[in-house]
Amino acid sequence: MPNTQQSTDAIVLLKADHKEIRKTFADFEKAGDGAEKTKQRLVDKMIELLTVHTYIENEVMYPRVRALLPDLEDDILESYEEHHVADVLVMELSAMKPSDERFDAKTTVLIENVEHHMTEEEDEWFPKVRAGLGRKQLQEIGAEMIDKRKKAPRRPSQPSALKKVVKAVVD
Numbered sequence: 001m002p003n004t005q006q007s008t009d010a011i012v013l014l015k016a017d018h019k020e021i022r023k024t025f026a027d028f029e030k031a032g033d034g035a036e037k038t039k040q041r042l043v044d045k046m047i048e049l050l051t052v053h054t055y056i057e058n059e060v061m062y063p064r065v066r067a068l069l070p071d072l073e074d075d076i077l078e079s080y081e082e083h084h085v086a087d088v089l090v091m092e093l094s095a096m097k098p099s100d101e102r103f104d105a106k107t108t109v110l111i112e113n114v115e116h117h118m119t120e121e122e123d124e125w126f127p128k129v130r131a132g133l134g135r136k137q138l139q140e141i142g143a144e145m146i147d148k149r150k151k152a153p154r155r156p157s158q159p160s161a162l163k164k165v166v167k168a169v170v171d
């Protein structure tokens with residue numbers, strides 16, 4: 001079979017996202033202390049990739065797997081919590097600029113959190129999902145994610161409201 005079919009496999013798609021996210025993390029870590037423009041560009045990219053990825057996992061992958069494999073519910077609930085922490089950091093970061101004292105620190109904590117979560121998905125969760133679901137089901141879930149991606153938000157929903165809160169706390 002040509003591997004065009006394999007390209008909609010849900011796990012393959014999510015791993016490709018993880019790879020792209022890791023690339024922006026590595027690039028950020030390589031950027032020099034003063035490289036504010038570069039760091040802003042990379043954080044913008046990170047925010048977009050993470051917002052889209054979180055959306056398709058939360059809207060499609062997690063609920064579908066939860067319904068098909070109820071035994072994996074605890075893992076999924078933990079994932080929602082880890083995503084929540086990342087969402088908070090992303091929202092705060094989206095309201096900051098590289099010259100802010102805590103910009104690098106917050107980005108580093110975001111990177112550490114997301115790295116941990118992606119590694120757990122890849123090393124522990126995806127193998128369980130692949131063992132539990134058939135190839136056809138994974139392709140259907142993947143196709144649904146491709147479709148959902150078109151409607152995914154690219155930025156956190158209310159950064160401007162949050163900007164005021166962050167400013168009030170920081171100032």
Ligand SMILES: [Fe+2]
Binds near residue numbers: 057079083117121
């Ligand atoms: Fe996730």
Ligand SMILES: [Fe+2]
Binds near residue numbers: 014053121
């Ligand atoms: Fe993921």
